[in-house]
Every structure is written in C-alpha cells, then in structure tokens.
Amino acid sequence: xxxxxxxxxxxxxxxxxxxxxxxxxxxxxxxxxxxxxxxxxxxxxxxxxxxxxxxxxxxxxxxxxxxxxxxxxxxxxxxxxxxxxxxxxxxxxxxxxxxxxxxxxxxxxxxxxxxxxxxxxxxxxxxxxxxxxxxxxxxxxxxxxxxxxxxxxxxxxxxxxxxxxxxxxxxxxxxxxxxxxxxxxxxxxxxxxxxxxxxxxxxxxxxxxxxxxxxxxxxxxxxxxxxxxxxxxxxxxxxxxxxxxxxxxxxxxxxxxxxxxxxxxxxxxxxxxxxxxxxxxxxxxxxxxxxxxxxxxxxxxxxxxxxxxxxxxxxxxxxxxxxxxxxxxxxxxxxxxxxxxxxxxxxxxxxxxxxxxxxxxxxxxxxxxxxxxxxxxxxxxxxxxxxxxxxxxxxxxxxxxxxxxxxxxx
Numbered sequence: 001x002x003x004x005x006x007x008x009x010x011x012x013x014x015x016x017x018x019x020x021x022x023x024x025x026x027x028x029x030x031x032x033x034x035x036x037x038x039x040x041x042x043x044x045x046x047x048x049x050x051x052x053x054x055x056x057x058x059x060x061x062x063x064x065x066x067x068x069x070x071x072x073x074x075x076x077x078x079x080x081x082x083x084x085x086x087x088x089x090x091x092x093x094x095x096x097x098x099x100x101x102x103x104x105x106x107x108x109x110x111x112x113x114x115x116x117x118x119x120x121x122x123x124x125x126x127x128x129x130x131x132x133x134x135x136x137x138x139x140x141x142x143x144x145x146x147x148x149x150x151x152x153x154x155x156x157x158x159x160x161x162x163x164x165x166x167x168x169x170x171x172x173x174x175x176x177x178x179x180x181x182x183x184x185x186x187x188x189x190x191x192x193x194x195x196x197x198x199x200x201x202x203x204x205x206x207x208x209x210x211x212x213x214x215x216x217x218x219x220x221x222x223x224x225x226x227x228x229x230x231x232x233x234x235x236x237x238x239x240x241x242x243x244x245x246x247x248x249x250x251x252x253x254x255x256x257x258x259x260x261x262x263x264x265x266x267x268x269x270x271x272x273x274x275x276x277x278x279x280x281x282x283x284x285x286x287x288x289x290x291x292x293x294x295x296x297x298x299x300x301x302x303x304x305x306x307x308x309x310x311x312x313x314x315x316x317x318x319x320x321x322x323x324x325x326x327x328x329x330x331x332x333x334x335x336x337x338x339x340x341x342x343x344x345x346x347x348x349x350x351x352x353x354x355x356x357x358x359x360x361x362x363x364x365x366x367x368x369x370x371x372x373x374x375x376x377x378x379x380x381x382x383x384x385x386x387x388x389x390x391x392x393x394x395x396x397x398x399x400x401x402x403x404x405x406x407x408x409x410x
Contacts, residue, residue, distance in 0.1 A: 007144045010154075016134050016376035017041055020360075027364055037399040039328075039388045040370040042187070042346065044252045046320065046392075048301070049313035052251060055304035059297030070296040075288040077104025077260065081299045084306040085260060089245070095232035101264050101280065103287050104294050104302075106257040108217050108246040113139035114290070115213060115242060115261065118282040119179060119269065121145055127177035129160040129170050131188055131377030131384070133215070136181045152379050161380050162189060164351060168340055169193055172200055176208045182231075183215035185222060188377045188386040189349040190341015192227045198234050205240035211269060211279070212241040217259075220250040220318050222344045238264040242279070249346065249390075251305050251314050258294050258302045321346045324396045325389035331400040332387070335407055346389040349374075359385050366409070367402035 020040055028036055048056070062068035076082070082099040090097035105111050112135050121144050128136050130153075137154070140146050147155030158177055160170030168191035170182075182201060184193040205212050212231065219229040231237045243262040247253035267279035294302075304310045322343075329342035332350050342348040352359045356373035363369045363385075372388070374381030389396070 005142065005144075007142050010141050010146070010148055011138060012149065015138070016372070019376065020370065020372065023361070023364065024370055031368075034368050036364070036368045036370060037391065037395045037402070038370045039391060039396070039399055040372045040386075042249065042388045042390055044249060044254050044321075044390050046252055046317055048252050048256070049305075049310065049317060051304045051307055051309040051313055052301045056256075056297055056301035059300030062300075063297065073293045073296055073299075075291055075293045076100075076284070077102065077294065078296070078299050081303045082260075084303050088306045088311075090230065090232060090262075093230060093233055095230055096238055097232055097262055097264065101262055103261045103263065103283065104299060105259050105261060105287075105291065106294055107248070108215065108244040108259045108261075109135055111244050111259060111261045112136060112213065112215060114286070115283065116140060116143055116145075116179070118279070118286055119211075125158065125176060125178045126156065127158045127160055127173055127180040129162050129181065129183070129186075130379055131162060131374055131381030132181070133183060133187050134377065136213075137378075159378070159380075162186075162191070163380055164338070167191060168349065169197055172204050176210070178208070178210050180205065180210055180212045181215070182212055183217075185218040185341070185345035186347075187215075187218065187345075188347055188372065188374065188381065190343075190345035190347040191349070192222065192224070192344045194226070195228050195234065198228055198231055198237075202231070202234045202237045202240055206236065209270065210240065211267065212237075214241050214243045216243055217246040218249055218345050219245065220314060221322060221346055223322070224344055227344060232262070232264075239266045239268075242267065242283075247302050247305065250318070251302075251310075252317065253298075253302070256298055256301065258298050318346075320393075321389045324391065324393060327396055327400060328387050328389060331404065335404060342389070348387045348389070350385050350387060351383060352385055353383055356382055356385055362406065363403060366406035367399070369399045369402055 082102045085102050086099040146157055158173050162168040162170050168189040214231040231241045246259040263280045263283045265280045268276040269279050325342035328348045329339050332339050338351045340349045356375040360373040363371055372386040374384030
C-alpha cells in the first residue's frame, strides 16, 4: 500500500495566494465589466532592461551555433555569473564571499524550501518571524519539524512576533534556537533591520551554534546608506548564515527564473554525536544531485545586470517601483492609516486595525483593487494588509483613487 507523507495533512487548508486567486477569480467571473487592479502578489510588471534583453538574445544565438552551443552546464552556475556576483554584490561591500560559495538557482522560493533538506527533521528548534513569507513555515511542516497546528500556530516553532511595538523587527528569543529565518527588507512588512540588530542575531547564532537563513531578495530597494544589504556585512556572519538572493524583483526575472544562494565554507552543522560537518559540502551534494542548473541564456542575461549599463537600468527599475510605493504609502497615510515599508522596500504594510480578510474583500468588491490580507502571513499579520508597488504608474494612481473613494464612503 502506497502511503502519503502525512505531514502534508498538517498544512493549513490552502496556500495564501491560492486563496486570493480564488476570490479574485470568483469576483471577476461575476463582474466581467469591472477591471481589477492587482496590488497583491509581488509580481513585477516592467519589461526586462535593454542590456539584459540584449545579453539574453546573444545567449540564445550562441545556442544556434555548434561552436558555441551549450549542453549541461555546471549545476552551481557558470563561473562568469558567480564571479560577477561575488565581485559586485559582496566584495564591493567588504563581504568575505568567494565565487565558489555562490550557487545559482531558478528561484529563492525554491532554495528557501530546499535548503532545509540538509538539516535534521527531528529535535530541531525553529525560530520563524510572524508575520512571514508562508514558504518558510509550510516547507518545515512538510518536512515534519513543526508539530500540529493549534489555534493558528505550530507547536514546535518559536514565533518571533513582529508588531507595531517593535517596529516589525523581531526581538532575540530568550531560549535557544537552531534554525532561524530572517528576511530584510522584509516580506510582507517592508521593515528593515539595522546593522546593530543584525549583529545581535549573529551573536545569538554563534552563542547557540545556530544557523540563520537570511532572505535578502529585496536588497536592491534599500536606499538608506546605514542599512546593510547583506548579512555578511556583519563580521562573523559567514560562520553562521546562509543568504538567499533573487533577480526576480531586482531585475524583473519573475518569469525568467534566476536567483542564487550563498553558503560560506566556514559554516558548520552537527550530527547527533556532536561532530561538525561543513554545510557547504552538504548543500553542494544536494544541489548537484537534484538540480541540473539554470539555462545558459538566462545566466548570460543575469550577468548583464552587473555591467555599468545594467546597474543603471536596475537602479532605474527599482526607483520606478519605489516611486509607486511612495505614492501608495502617502495615500494610505492621508487616509489615516499607519504604515511601514515603501521607502527601502516595494511593499507597504498597512495597519488597518480591522479584520484583514474583510478589508481585502472591501477593496476587491468596492474598489476593484487586490491587496494581500495580513492574516495570511501569520497571527501577528491580523489587522494589516500588504500593498505591492509592482504595477504600472497608471494602475497605481487609478487604484489609489478607487481606494480613497471606497474607504471615504465607509
């Protein structure tokens, strides 16, 4: 008799964005004459930059010539891309990261879920923020680490509450943890962590022989020079942290798929007897066993981001979305709501003080605007919604007019 992985039965009934899609689908089917503006899921809308597109085409053209055709490439990524990443994203900021510590992949979502395969499934103490990107929790549920869900929270997770009182940046827990998830600039709140706050987490991880999984997918939106772009800007972080980055929101690669994960060679984890093992070697084995690499043309396109032209284009694209975010934040503040994010992140976290799904339904039904209900990100997300800056300027402006009309009518 074939049996299922019963941990899947512990998952909440559905995935947040699937629930949103169902509600939006039902509304649009019933109201085909009312166009909906989507400021919910963080999918980009602007096309690939010219230098990226040029490199992409060049990579495809190479595949049409026998002399330059590429078959299987290195699973970890081509050297030209890994070296560009190491030089521009790390060495330029004084971070001690080498090219061979970088693993190119098809997305940070995949890597955040896959990385936990190399760690124990029993007895591991998890520390995960709330609210949080659902993938962090759900993949650990699938692996059997979390226990059962009681009143919206899993038994075996230490939840790091992110609230208005702490500026949505979690405090260090009083007890020990083994595997810690952090995301800055944060999804969903848009909050950022200071150098001092990250240094405290690095010290905590060292003291507890813990490991930090640091999601830095939105670092390209940081404009405050005092805010670190990488956890490796903190001395000693390369001994306790894995970092995830993505080209999706940085350069519009959501449909093109390219990201990378940094696993420093100094990182160690332990077996049941207390013997230390290099995490880099473990991840390399998992990565090369289960992944065949990102396509050559896509990696050529990603490398173009690091040219002078590409850097200017990426800055222009992220500036565009940040300008959208500033409009959204001001509009919601003018309506009397307190907000965070939108200055160093493409998300605006709005404290509505009301049921988040009810607020979602109000905007959908009365303004034809899609946001994301905070309750879908965790218990501390209740009373909030996330509004995304990823859309055209015209649509953002239209959406804000509609939102104002709907909320003032109430």
